Amino acid sequence: MLKIGVIGCGAIGREHIRRLTYMVPNAKVAGCSDYYTEAARKAAAEYGIAAVYESGEELIAAPEITAIVIASSDESHAAYVMKALQHGKQVFCEKPLAQSASDCEKIIAEELKQNRRLVQVGFMRRYDPGYAEMKRVIDSGELGAPLMIHACHRNVRQTDGFQTEMGITNVAIHELDTCRWLLGDEYKNAQVLKVRQSSLSVKGYDNPQIVLLETQNGSRIDVEVQVSEAYGYDIQCQVVCEKGTLNLPDPAAVVKRSDASCSYPLLIDWADRFITAYDVELQEWVNSAEKGIPSGPSVWDGYAACVAADTLNRSRGTGQFMAVEMIDKPDLYR
Numbered sequence: 118m119l120k121i122g123v124i125g126c127g128a129i130g131r132e133h134i135r136r137l138t139y140m141v142p143n144a145k146v147a148g149c150s151d152y153y154t155e156a157a158r159k160a161a162a163e164y165g166i167a168a169v170y171e172s173g174e175e176l177i178a179a180p181e182i183t184a185i186v187i188a189s190s191d192e193s194h195a196a197y198v199m200k201a202l203q204h205g206k207q208v209f210c211e212k213p214l215a216q217s218a219s220d221c222e223k224i225i226a227e228e229l230k231q232n233r234r235l236v237q238v239g240f241m242r243r244y245d246p247g248y249a250e251m252k253r254v255i256d257s258g259e260l261g262a263p264l265m266i267h268a269c270h271r272n273v274r275q276t277d278g279f280q281t282e283m284g285i286t287n288v289a290i291h292e293l294d295t296c297r298w299l300l301g302d303e304y305k306n307a308q309v310l311k312v313r314q315s316s317l318s319v320k321g322y323d324n325p326q327i328v329l330l331e332t333q334n335g336s337r338i339d340v341e342v343q344v345s346e347a348y349g350y351d352i353q354c355q356v357v358c359e360k361g362t363l364n365l366p367d368p369a370a371v372v373k374r375s376d377a378s379c380s381y382p383l384l385i386d387w388a389d390r391f392i393t394a395y396d397v398e399l400q401e402w403v404n405s406a407e408k409g410i411p412s413g414p415s416v417w418d419g420y421a422a423c424v425a426a427d428t429l430n431r432s433r434g435t436g437q438f439m440a441v442e443m444i445d446k447p448d449l450y451r
């Protein structure tokens with residue numbers, strides 16, 4: 118039984134605590150912490166968690182905690198992952214793994230010292246039944262080689278303090294992972310473009326943006342990123358292959374026919390859209406971490422997405438594609 122400590126008791130932290138407490142066998146949330154200790158106390162009271170720690174570092178060091186879930190703010194992830202690795206503990210880290218490729222490289226070096234995988238990155242879309250089926254069909258070769266991906270990521274809202282760069286590091290990071298995973302390919306070039314701005318978006322960040330990528334095999338990807346003010350939470354992905362196309366299905370919804378129209382509702386929240394993906398992701402992490410090696414997205418996957426994100430953010434305003442440059446892949450991740 119994994120005795121899990123959860124760092125970060127905000128929206129996603131509480132989602133993970135709820136799942137680990139009520140839905141995932143062989144896991145127990147034994148401790149939690151939050152930058153605002155009061156948030157950790159509230160979560161502990163609601164879910165019957167035995168220990169509240171004053172800091173993430175204290176939680177990581179606690180002998181009674183055998184595995185760590187990092188669900189704190191994006192900029193705190195890298196330091197917590199490093200600490201957990203130094204203690205040789207299993208880690209599930211929410212996306213993004215870090216805020217920069219160079220921080221990811223330090224994490225890779227630390228995991229290599231342990232000489233075994235200890236970290237799984239929370240790219241939950243890989244566990245979504247729709248994406249998983251697209252991946253299965255691509256890998257079967259039935260439709261020939263994948264040539265292009267057209268994707269879009271539309272959000273209703275973002276938290277206060279949101280900035281243009283986060284449209285890539287916090288939002289499009291999902292597509293940066295899913296596209297390279299679907300194609301089984303690494304990126305070669307990347308560019309982000311500003312487009313006509315939505316008059317509904319008044320908080321000072323670029324919205325929408327368009328991400329363009331080219332892979333090593335020459336596949337091309339375009340991702341429309343609306344970080345807020347969209348009509349719903351709408352995630353689209355079309356893979357164009359030599360012999361056909363694959364489209365990500367919308368979540369099941371009842372189709373209403375009335376008043377001479379036909380409609381079905383869209384969701385507005387990402388936690389609802391990917392509810393099944395999060396369930397499967399955490400269950401599989403617990404199952405594999407218990408055996409000693411996490412089976413899901415690795416530090417290498419977190420790194421690859423961060424390198425692409427860094428490159429995209431550097432390309433903003435230049436009008437140029439920039440080379441996506443990665444270090445050689447260590448054997449541990451092959």
Ligand code: ISE
Pocket residue numbers: 272275287288291344387
């Ligand atoms: C959020 O952090 C997520 O991970 C969601 O999946 C994404 O759609 C949203 O834009 C992010 O802010």
